[in-house]
Amino acid sequence: MAKLVVLYKTPADKAAFDKHYFETHIPLAKKIPGLTSYEVSKGAVGSPGGESGIHLVALLEFESFAALRSGLGSPEAGAAVADVPNFASGGADILMFDTIEV
Amino acid sequence: MAKLVVLYKTPADKAAFDKHYFETHIPLAKKIPGLTSYEVSKGAVGSPGGESGIHLVALLEFESFAALRSGLGSPEAGAAVADVPNFASGGADILMFDTIEV
Numbered sequence: 001m002a003k004l005v006v007l008y009k010t011p012a013d014k015a016a017f018d019k020h021y022f023e024t025h026i027p028l029a030k031k032i033p034g035l036t037s038y039e040v041s042k043g044a045v046g047s048p049g050g051e052s053g054i055h056l057v058a059l060l061e062f063e064s065f066a067a068l069r070s071g072l073g074s075p076e077a078g079a080a081v082a083d084v085p086n087f088a089s090g091g092a093d094i095l096m097f098d099t100i101e102v
Numbered sequence: 103m104a105k106l107v108v109l110y111k112t113p114a115d116k117a118a119f120d121k122h123y124f125e126t127h128i129p130l131a132k133k134i135p136g137l138t139s140y141e142v143s144k145g146a147v148g149s150p151g152g153e154s155g156i157h158l159v160a161l162l163e164f165e166s167f168a169a170l171r172s173g174l175g176s177p178e179a180g181a182a183v184a185d186v187p188n189f190a191s192g193g194a195d196i197l198m199f200d201t202i203e204v
Binding site: 001003005007022026037038040041043044045047048057059065093095098099100102 | 144147149156195197199204
């Protein structure tokens with residue numbers, strides 16, 4: 001399996017972020033070819049020290065890193081990426097990696 | 103479901119990190135009560151800009167946030183946490199959250 005993890009930093013307007021993310025961004029991102037699972041954080045993203053500075057975490061799964069790369073090269077992914085500046089006013093960090101169950 | 107995500111920043115000695123993580127830390131962390139799935143990144147952790155600064159990502163899953171909290175309060179989790187300074191010379195960010203499939 002391979003994962004794309006998006007760490008959305010706390011935006012200026014959390015309610016506007018959530019509305020746009022759930023109503024507009026998820027439907028766009030779900031169209032990315034090869035996506036096999038899509039989970040998002042629900043409620044606060046905590047850290048051992050308290051506030052994490054992260055508002056929402058998205059975990060997108062693909063069968064393989066090749067499938068992830070191919071999916072990200074698609075027009076559907078292009079549309080999802082182009083939508084990010086419309087709501088992610090706090091910025092976002094994106095990580096991509098192959099995974100193994102241990 | 104609930105997830106504990108650990109983002110290990112690039113350590114001074116990657117080979118030493120990997121040896122300790124796979125031989126010592128994983129066996130300790132697998133003893134945490136309530137853990138239902140444990141995935142780690144395999145190979146490079148990339149980002150759209152290239153280097154992510156992250157050496158390894160660990161994704162630990164629990165049935166619920168209550169189970170995660172309970173697991174983290176266990177002596178087994180205490181032993182795993184106490185082991186982190188033995189290998190994570192670059193530091194680590196830890197995130198904890200409930201998840202929903204979308």
